[in-house]
Amino acid sequence: MEVKGQEGHSDQLTTESAILCRATQPLYGESIEGCQTMDVQATENQPLHLDDSLQRALMVLRESWINRRKLDSECFVVLTELSPLQLEVVLRRFNVLSVSDASLLLACQTVVECTSRQITHRSVVLFANAFLLAQVQLLEHHASRVFAAAVVEFVRAFPSQSVEGLFQALLSHPFCGLSQCELVVKVIGEVVNAQLWTELLRILVEGELTVWPIQILSIVQALIDTKFAFPLDHVKRLLSFIELNSSTNSLNLKFGRLLLSFVQVYGKLLTAPEVNSVVQMANNHKTFMARSIRSALTRL
Secondary structure, three states: OOOOOOOOHHHHHHHHHHHHHHHOOOOOOOEEOOEEOOOHHHHHHOOOOOOHHHHHHHHHHHHHHHOOOOOOHHHHHHHHHOOHHHHHHHHHOOOHHHOOHHHHHHHHHHHHHHHHHOOOHHHHHHHHHHHHHHHHHOOOOOOOHHHHHHHHHHHHHOHHHHHHHHHHHHHHOOOOOHHHHHHHHHHHHHOOOHHHHHHHHHHHHHOOOOOOOOOHHHHHHHHHHOOOOOOHHHHHHHHHHHHHHHHHHOOOHHHHHHHHHHHHHHHHHOOHHHHHHHHHHHHHOOOOHHHHHHHHHHOO
């Protein structure tokens, strides 16, 4: 994968460092054999020291994934026999800018195939956080078919680890962009998993983002469109967030559609005061969706 408009090795390292520092902060602050996990200072100012075993692990994974070499037992051994902390150090040393979409798919398939070889839950979380998250945050345009297939295959195999290592950080970030949100919507549509859907909604309603960027609305819409019976407290929190964002989206047709969908799917769960709040939102909404929302409310 490439980021357009970058020239020279030093520029590439600077950009890689910025992305890794922003998107993949270490999950565990431990150290092994004098080698600390990558933090901002280590990323920007000096390379990490890797002992011979970690250098070998890095070489094997790089050869397999970046050169798209056929998987072999040695590649599996690297993933399953390194400790989670060692794996984190190795993954954070990858040059994320040099990984093609096809290589990303191969990397995800490698981890998925490791499930039969007892790769640990923690190691999978680290793969998602130290490697996959950086790839997703690098997206500047619509994800390619291959890129999306890699993420979907990984999330389908590891829904809970994906939440911990990928989506928690991605959706809590105020600069989660349109390309990233489009990818999350695709995942919601293709990975039918109640736990995953519930956790994604939880991240949105319990996060620090009280005012949603416009692109986040597409994720909320996709979750509502599943028509899944989310926990009641999640539905109530979702209504609170919709109300909080209603005034700034009074002219937004997509927000009007979102509010209509919420009423159609979850309207019967609302109390009388909550219905009155939705009526007020409909009355303040300025697109033609307002009439449809009011009509849906009368049918509750």
